[in-house]
Amino acid sequence: MRNYDLEFLKRFSMVMAFLIALAVLLVFLASHLSKTIPPEVLNSAQAQVENRIAPTGTVYAGAEGEELKAASAQAALDRAKANVAFGGSLDGKVVYDGLCGACHTSGSGGAPTLAGGQFKARLSKGEDLLIKHAIEGFTGAAGVMPPRGGNPSVSDEQIKATVEWMLAQ
Ligand code: HEC
Numbered sequence: 001m002r003n004y005d006l007e008f009l010k011r012f013s014m015v016m017a018f019l020i021a022l023a024v025l026l027v028f029l030a031s032h033l034s035k036t037i038p039p040e041v042l043n044s045a046q047a048q049v050e051n052r053i054a055p056t057g058t059v060y061a062g063a064e065g066e067e068l069k070a071a072s073a074q075a076a077l078d079r080a081k082a083n084v085a086f087g088g089s090l091d092g093k094v095v096y097d098g099l100c101g102a103c104h105t106s107g108s109g110g111a112p113t114l115a116g117g118q119f120k121a122r123l124s125k126g127e128d129l130l131i132k133h134a135i136e137g138f139t140g141a142a143g144v145m146p147p148r149g150g151n152p153s154v155s156d157e158q159i160k161a162t163v164e165w166m167l168a169q
Pocket residue numbers: 095096099100101102103104108109110111112122125129130131133134138139140141142143144145146148149150154159162163
């Protein structure tokens with residue numbers, strides 16, 4: 001071997017040794033860091049876990065339970081009110097066609113129909129009472145009229161307008 005080959009080998013092995021030492025150092029540093037830094041917990045993963053281990057139902061008991069029940073019933077009522085049916089339309093025909101007509105056109109379940117004048121015949125009770133019955137529901141000899149025609153998000157004003165429209169037919 002010539003002299004400069006020896007010189008090259010010496011430098012080359014020094015560089016190699018340095019790189020190997022650096023690699024080993026980095027391995028230890030990485031493993032140390034992975035032990036000291038706590039693993040990141042994804043918020044969504046946490047929520048999923050909580051959702052999975054949550055109880056399927058809640059027991060309402062005692063005075064606190066009554067309060068919670070009342071609050072959730074009120075919240076449901078508010079939601080229904082905020083979401084007024086038929087876009088809040090006060091046009092009796094719109095509400096009638098969308099809801100009341102299902103029973104009052106065919107007369108199903110004993111509902112008085114508009115066509116035969118059966119509905120108008122009830123006017124002798126007084127319009128206010130008919131409106132009250134339409135809002136609160138009414139069970140008479142003919143059948144069961146559900147409160148607000150079965151849709152709690154129809155407002156009092158809408159029922160009034162619809163009964164008036166039905167009487168005018
Ligand atoms: C599920 C079927 C059904 C729907 C829907 C329905 N009704 Fe009735 N309705 C009846 C029946 C049945 C009666 C007759 C009850 C009786 O006299 O026995 C009745 C009776 C009435 C009466 C007369 C009550 C009385 O005191 O004689 C009014 C007013 C009335 N409905 C209004 C409405 C209005 C307004 C709507 C829509 C918001 C509506 N109904 C939707 C079934 C229905």
